[in-house]
Amino acid sequence: MATELRVLQQSEWDHWYGRLELAFGGVDESPAERKLWEELAEIERSIGVWDGDECVGTAGAFTFSVSAPGGTFVPAAGVTMVSVAATHRRRGILRSMMRRQLDDVRSWGEPLAVLTASEPVIYGRFGYGIATHQMSLEIDSSRVRVAVPPGAEDVRLRFVPVAEGAEACEQVYRRTIGSRPGMLARGTGWERLPLLDPTSERDGASPMQCVLAERDGRVVGYARFHNKPAWAAAGADGSISVRHVEALDPAAYAVLWRFLCEIDLTSTVRSHNRPVDDPLLHLVTDIRRCGVRVRDSLHVRLVDVGAALAARRYTAPVDVVLDVEDAFCPWNEGRWRLTGDAKGASCERTRDAADLAVSVRELGAAYLGGVSLSSLAAAGRVRELRKGALAEASVAFGSDVAPWLPHGF
Template identity: 75%
Template sequence: MTSDIRVLRKDDFERWYGRLELAFGGVPEPSQERRLWEDLTELDRSIGVWDGEECVGTAGAFTFRVAVPGGAFVDAAGVTMVSVAATHRRRGILTSMMRRQLDDVRAWGEPLAVLTASEPAIYGRFGYGVGTRQAALTVDSTRVRIEAPAGADDVTLRFVDAAEAAERCEAVYLRTVGTRPGMLARRPGWERLPLLDSPEERGGASPLLCVVAERGGETVGFARFHNKPESEWAGPKGRVQARDVTALDPAAYAALWRFLCDIDLTATVEAYNRPVDDPVLSLVSDIRRCEVRVRDSMHVRLVDVGAALEARTYLTPVDVVLEVEDRFCPWNSGRWRLSGDAKGASCERTEEAADLALSVRELGAAYLGGVSLAELAGAGRVRELREGALAEAAVAFGSPVAPWLQHGF
């Protein structure tokens, strides 16, 4: 490939972003959304591939810090806006961008790269593993009730303008960041993302609605949602489309879900990005009426195996030697001795015999504690070389709560 790959310049942005839109279907984004992404795009961490004056490839990397098991935050590149022009496929453009980007991430000293994939089959060959999953629920609210715990009746709910309540909601959000691995500590400007509300994308639903939960004058939770009126011969059957439901304690959380399921003239509550162990699954009276579905969410890539594994803690004491294969980033290949517990960890190169053999893709999948090494071994993707090592490592790598990416990027 002879195309030129270079860091994005400000005067390139319109052509660069226009090429991205074309690659994702050619429908221009609403102006509000486009302005937000233009403001958030970090030019010096974005690249384009150019064939003469034509942009034929795009990729970017946001600056994030990702929560990991144990509560620490690890620097990570949030890989985003990846596209290749349909006219230039199968010329190695994607591979060249992934090569340049991971070399850059390593030079920046960031142990992780993370992304969400429009097509999840693409990124495994570059060492990304599915590290978080998300659940979608479609709750039949005519048949399901919320079995709220004590204290829910002490929570006051009130409608507020979503924009006017943004600061209060963001304060609640910031108090929850880090309660699950996979959550993002964001830079300023990202608080605008959950307020995006383009009429073109509502599909007949209401403008963004917001309800805050209060107790003793303090905001302890919020729900942002749309209401889509629908009816049939027998009567109304509207849909509540929940975008964010966040609370600081179980009673407030249950009160918000009870409210969403009790809205007049509606029959369904839809939520498309919830943790796979969301407490709402234990609040509902009939899980069969909730149509729970699971899909991949954040893909995780260890750019520096040693630094990444040292940055998290482990549920139980672990001392294993990992034989890591990493063809795309060969600096990670080889044997690493991981020793750690709930207080900390070390991970250093070693010549000792390996206990487990796996690729960096499997390490990415297991890194946040949501995908078990035992599950991966059952799929033939992790090999146990010392008896007992798999069980030891699988338990240690776990997390008390499922990792979750609370929003895309």
């Protein structure tokens, strides 16, 4: 029987989402999680592939803006909830959904599509490049100490119920959006996402706890975490699992991490998503005992090369002609002249000779400034056609801080 790809209808949500859960192992989410995702989902931007009455493929797209180098925010489709039924693999279903989705994103006038991948090998063939990475740490807090800079003595910490502190935490988070490329400007309702606390994901730890950092009565940071008590023959051996840490100044940030690493009856602090240049790396006394590991995070796809490259800023003046290869979205193929600096940019079609040959996947990887064009060239994925053009463009595309995606979607 032939399959049918079409936009989701509200009445089909439960079946559609149930098939998504099945594709990811068949473990039901908590009612609170499922309800939140149903309320956040944009049905008119969601598609399904149907084999008769059965949904065998799912994909959706949230409406976001992504912070880019220079402090601009670029409209982006947040690709999400992508799945193919195990019974229907290798039939072109994923490709058909990616084809339809990128055509839709182009029609919506959004220059970018972004996603986080269950497996990083999946989306490169559709033009997505890995643009941000996330760092995880497992800190031996029985041996590692956290230094604090001047001003720490003015910071007061206090426990508050998670719900009571939610608005203050969200205000801090909103003030940090744009401080790094890769962060998301979101619509109403997303402030509820970090408050989800299903028992199934605690691994025996406490309900989420919240500590506010205050200076002169004003909230300047927060930490949300779980405490998992444990005992060994030698005594207490508990662990802290960090969910979120944000602060508006270095002293408050350091004080929060010092607190987390000095909680009584614990010897390990774990955090699974921090920027790769997190200041914490310079605050700990022994980096070797912090179990640092890095993995991919946000994947970026330029849906409209000209609009996307013109929407961000550049750390140094750049005037370069890019010969872009994009077999999956052929409207992007050809030569583009990018001219820009820290104040603005333009990117237009040109017949001039190319300075760099690059695929749209590599442009996606370099877009947020965390992956250099020079490193991609060293891997054979960017070719320099005019001497000096690679260094010029690589510096211009860079960011003074590493891009970071604070949460999934």
